[in-house]
Amino acid sequence: MTSLFFRELKIAWRSGGGALTGVMFFLAVVTVFPFGIGPDLNTLARIGPAVLWIAALLASLLGLDRLFQLEREDGSLDVLLMQEWPMTLVVGIKCLAHWVVTGLPLVLATPIFGLMLNVPPIGIAAAMLTLLAGTPAITLIGAAGAAVTVSLPRGGLLIAILVLPLVIPVLIFGVTATNGAMFDPDPFTAPFMILCALTLFSAVAGPLAAATMLRHSAD
Amino acid sequence: MSDALTEEKRSQGFWAWLTGLANPTRFMALTDAIMPFIASITVLALAAGLYMAFTAPEDYQQGETVLIMFIHVPAAWLAMMCYSVMSLSALGTLVWRHPLADVSLRAAAPIGAAFTLLALVTGSLWGKPMWGTWWVWDARLTSVLVLLIIYLGIITLGRALEEPTQAAKALAVTTLIGFVNIPIIKFSVDWWNTLHQPASVSRFDRPAMDAAFLYPLLIMALAYMLMFFTLHLMNMRNEILRRRIRTLKIRAAEAG
Amino acid sequence: MKVIAENLTVARGERHIVEKVSFSLDSGEALIVTGENGVGKSTLLRAFCGLLPMVAGEVRVENGPPEASLAELIHFLSAKNAMKDSLTVAENLSFWKEFCRSGYAEPGLDPEQALDTLELAHCLDLPFGYLSTGMKRRAALARLLVVRKPVWVLDEPTSGLDARSVDLFSRMLQTFCEAGGILIAATHLPLGLPGAKSLEMKALTATRANDQMAFE
Amino acid sequence: MFGEYAGYIIPSYLLTILVIGSVFVWIRLVYRSRRKELEALEAGGLKRRSAVRQEANTRDS
Numbered sequence: 001m002t003s004l005f006f007r008e009l010k011i012a013w014r015s016g017g018g019a020l021t022g023v024m025f026f027l028a029v030v031t032v033f034p035f036g037i038g039p040d041l042n043t044l045a046r047i048g049p050a051v052l053w054i055a056a057l058l059a060s061l062l063g064l065d066r067l068f069q070l071e072r073e074d075g076s077l078d079v080l081l082m083q084e085w086p087m088t089l090v091v092g093i094k095c096l097a098h099w100v101v102t103g104l105p106l107v108l109a110t111p112i113f114g115l116m117l118n119v120p121p122i123g124i125a126a127a128m129l130t131l132l133a134g135t136p137a138i139t140l141i142g143a144a145g146a147a148v149t150v151s152l153p154r155g156g157l158l159i160a161i162l163v164l165p166l167v168i169p170v171l172i173f174g175v176t177a178t179n180g181a182m183f184d185p186d187p188f189t190a191p192f193m194i195l196c197a198l199t200l201f202s203a204v205a206g207p208l209a210a211a212t213m214l215r216h217s218a219d
Numbered sequence: 220m221s222d223a224l225t226e227e228k229r230s231q232g233f234w235a236w237l238t239g240l241a242n243p244t245r246f247m248a249l250t251d252a253i254m255p256f257i258a259s260i261t262v263l264a265l266a267a268g269l270y271m272a273f274t275a276p277e278d279y280q281q282g283e284t285v286l287i288m289f290i291h292v293p294a295a296w297l298a299m300m301c302y303s304v305m306s307l308s309a310l311g312t313l314v315w316r317h318p319l320a321d322v323s324l325r326a327a328a329p330i331g332a333a334f335t336l337l338a339l340v341t342g343s344l345w346g347k348p349m350w351g352t353w354w355v356w357d358a359r360l361t362s363v364l365v366l367l368i369i370y371l372g373i374i375t376l377g378r379a380l381e382e383p384t385q386a387a388k389a390l391a392v393t394t395l396i397g398f399v400n401i402p403i404i405k406f407s408v409d410w411w412n413t414l415h416q417p418a419s420v421s422r423f424d425r426p427a428m429d430a431a432f433l434y435p436l437l438i439m440a441l442a443y444m445l446m447f448f449t450l451h452l453m454n455m456r457n458e459i460l461r462r463r464i465r466t467l468k469i470r471a472a473e474a475g
Numbered sequence: 476m477k478v479i480a481e482n483l484t485v486a487r488g489e490r491h492i493v494e495k496v497s498f499s500l501d502s503g504e505a506l507i508v509t510g511e512n513g514v515g516k517s518t519l520l521r522a523f524c525g526l527l528p529m530v531a532g533e534v535r536v537e538n539g540p541p542e543a544s545l546a547e548l549i550h551f552l553s554a555k556n557a558m559k560d561s562l563t564v565a566e567n568l569s570f571w572k573e574f575c576r577s578g579y580a581e582p583g584l585d586p587e588q589a590l591d592t593l594e595l596a597h598c599l600d601l602p603f604g605y606l607s608t609g610m611k612r613r614a615a616l617a618r619l620l621v622v623r624k625p626v627w628v629l630d631e632p633t634s635g636l637d638a639r640s641v642d643l644f645s646r647m648l649q650t651f652c653e654a655g656g657i658l659i660a661a662t663h664l665p666l667g668l669p670g671a672k673s674l675e676m677k678a679l680t681a682t683r684a685n686d687q688m689a690f691e
Numbered sequence: 692m693f694g695e696y697a698g699y700i701i702p703s704y705l706l707t708i709l710v711i712g713s714v715f716v717w718i719r720l721v722y723r724s725r726r727k728e729l730e731a732l733e734a735g736g737l738k739r740r741s742a743v744r745q746e747a748n749t750r751d752s
Contacts, residue, residue, distance in 0.1 A: 001574075003569075003570050003573040003574055004570070004574060007559075007562070007566070007570045010562060010566065011559055011561055011562065014561035014562070015378050015379065015381045015561065020375075021375060024368070024371045024372070024375065027367075027368060027371070028368050031361075031364055031365065031368060034356050034361075035408075035411060039355070039356030039357075039361075039411075039412060041352060041355070041356075044356075070559075073555075074555055074556065074557060074558065074559065074560075075553050075554075075555025075556060075557040076557045076558075076559070078521075078524075078526055078551055078553055078557070079551060079557050079571070079575070080574075081526060081546075082524055082525065082526070082546040082547070082549060082551055083546075083547065083574060083575055083577065084543075084547045084577035085574070115343075115353045115354050116354045118352055118354065216528070283696050283697070283700055284696045284699060284700065286700045286704075287699060287700055287703045290703060290704065290707050291703070294707070329714070330714060333710055333711070333714045336710060337706070337707055337710050337711070340703070340706050340710075341703045341706070341707065344699045344702060344703040344706075345699065345703070347699055348696050348699055446711065450714060450715065450718060453715075453718045453719070453722065454718050456722060457718060457721050457722050457725060460722070460725040460726065460729055461725060463729055464725060464728055464729055464732060467729070467732040467733070468601050468602070468605055468732065469605050471597060471598070471601060471732065471735070472598055472601050472605045472606050472607065472610065473607070474597070
């Protein structure tokens with residue numbers, strides 16, 4: 001199974017793999033927000049965590065449609081389905097690889113973008129922690145969406161529409177946890193715990209749903 | 220009459236030299252020869268620039284932070300200059316079909332992005348003592364940030380399209396579209412900045428430049444340009460090697 | 476080891492594509508499935524591998540390795556090559572060698588040897604995308620050699636191969652069958668396998684005109 | 692010499708050296724690895740057309 005993980009990373013890093021497109025998209029979205037809202041640092045500081053989270057959410061959805069579509073187009077999906085390894089595990093490993101390529105760089109880049117949005121250091125630390133816990137959930141739920149749309153030609157857009165409603169809880173608890181860290185009265189640990197619970201739940205539900213969908217889509 | 224002739228012959232010579240450059244093998248040989256020479260000039264200019272910068276009298280208004288200006292302003296200029304070199308190369312690909320134009324474009328993109336990043340980072344470091352925060356959505360800094368995104372886009376597009384000939388046109392057109400949009404972005408960001416004039420941020424103007432600062436700045440700018448020229452040539456050689464390896468690999472596949 | 480398929484029936488939507496197909500193959504036997512395009516050859520093979528749900532019928536293995544399901548015993552080669560263009564041929568093959576390895580299947584040849592038998596040794600470190608179609612197909616065939624599996628199910632294995640490669644490939648099949656392998660191949664070109672059973676598939680509507688299904 | 696703003700001047704110079712230095716080192720490393728890969732490929736008996744032509748005319752000139 002580790003060979004599958006490293007193969008996924010290798011493909012992502014090879015030309016055309018688009019390894020860092022997630023972070024660049026994150027930069028683009030964070031840059032665009034102030035143009036709409038205005039350069040005033042105080043307003044930006046207040047909505048900073050929300051901007052970070054929404055940008056991370058959209059960036060994590062990038063490249064999800066290619067998660068299974070490439071495998072189906074070159075015929076690897078059939079061989080993957082027939083092997084001894086349970087398909088849920090295969091999907092899990094592919095999600096992990098996708099997260100390492102897309103989600104992890106987002107978390108590591110959060111400080112720079114936090115500075116740009118004038119988010120206080122405590123807010124940046126909280127944002128990093130919540131993103132670290134939350135982005136895997138987005139990838140895992142997104143994988144289920146990708147499996148559903150694998151046989152559709154324009155799957156990419158459909159995934160965003162299918163998955164966005166499902167990741168709203170992740171977004172809500174992520175942002176409330178980050179705000180909780182910044183403004184004293186609001187709690188941090190409670191929403192953060194729920195966020196971790198959401199991720200663990202999607203770690204089981206996502207791959208399971210994706211595996212069953214893939215098994216039936218191999219027509 | 221005779222100097223008109225020599226003039227004409229010299230310009231022919233120059234033109235021949237330029238078209239001679241078009242052949243990658245000769246380009247490799249030529250750059251091999253002049254590389255040490257250019258590198259030493261760059262080091263010299265850099266040393267001169269730094270020496271002058273550090274012996275410049277202290278600025279009454281900003282104190283020593285003016286030292287940051289000596290590396291921030293050239294970096295910002297280089298970010299612009301590098302993009303113009305890329306746009307020129309884009310024209311070279313589309314209009315004059317110069318075989319090395321695409322090589323020059325692909326080679327310049329990462330260097331330009333590095334200089335833009337430097338301009339942003341040193342700008343933020345320079346602004347911190349002035350504005351009290353690391354980043355301000357100041358008109359100039361914001362447009363340089365947008366320029367960085369354009370650079371990253373071109374680099375990613377270049378990495379995605381591996382096959383040189385088909386990719387050259389796409390890269391050239393994207394670069395030119397970016398080039399046309401930079402002034403528009405600059406104008407709209409300025410307008411956006413003045414529209415939302417944030418009271419808390421004092422308008423940061425470049426100090427009146429007296430000679431003591433202008434010369435070191437110009438020398439540093441020259442040093443930066445030479446650095447770009449050296450790195451650009453070196454990266455062009457890398458790009459040529461990448462294409463040779465690629466053709467050899469394809470031929471290796473066919474030879475089977 | 477014996478592989479048995481009893482009245483396999485596969486439908487796509489309402490239409491029956493494969494109707495009551497039965498065959499049984501012992502070790503060392505081969506089945507060549509023929510018929511015009513679109514008659515359902517690929518559907519039959521995919522259903523046999525468990526990739527397609529079956530309306531009726533059953534596929535089972537007799538005295539094969541205990542808890543292994545049929546799908547794990549099969550090397551399936553579809554019309555597509557199951558290889559990644561950006562990875563080199565060696566990386567592709569070593570990945571499949573490591574991934575398809577399962578409890579009981581002994582490891583097959585190394586990528587270099589597998590490619591050698593298909594005369595592609597020089598392409599080892601070339602990105603798969605640089606190869607010509609014929610070579611891509613031969614590299615895909617090399618995947619069958621990197622892990623030793625008892626059953627081969629091949630869908631149009633010789634598509635894109637030139638004459639030399641076809642007889643190279645049929646020699647490879649002969650050695651596989653002599654070693655006790657079970658082969659099912661959907662193909663047009665004669666593979667020159669002695670004593671191979673054949674299954675002629677006809678377009679369903681033509682032959683089943685008389686006893687139409689109740690709901691049709 | 693740096694006064695109280697040293698905390699900003701020194702990092703900016705260090706960062707400049709770091710960024711430009713790493714670009715320079717990256718380009719040299721890529722150059723060396725590609726040069727090696729090219730020699731390995733050419734040693735494998737594959738010549739580029741121009742190299743073949745050069746050898747041809749050096750031989751018969």
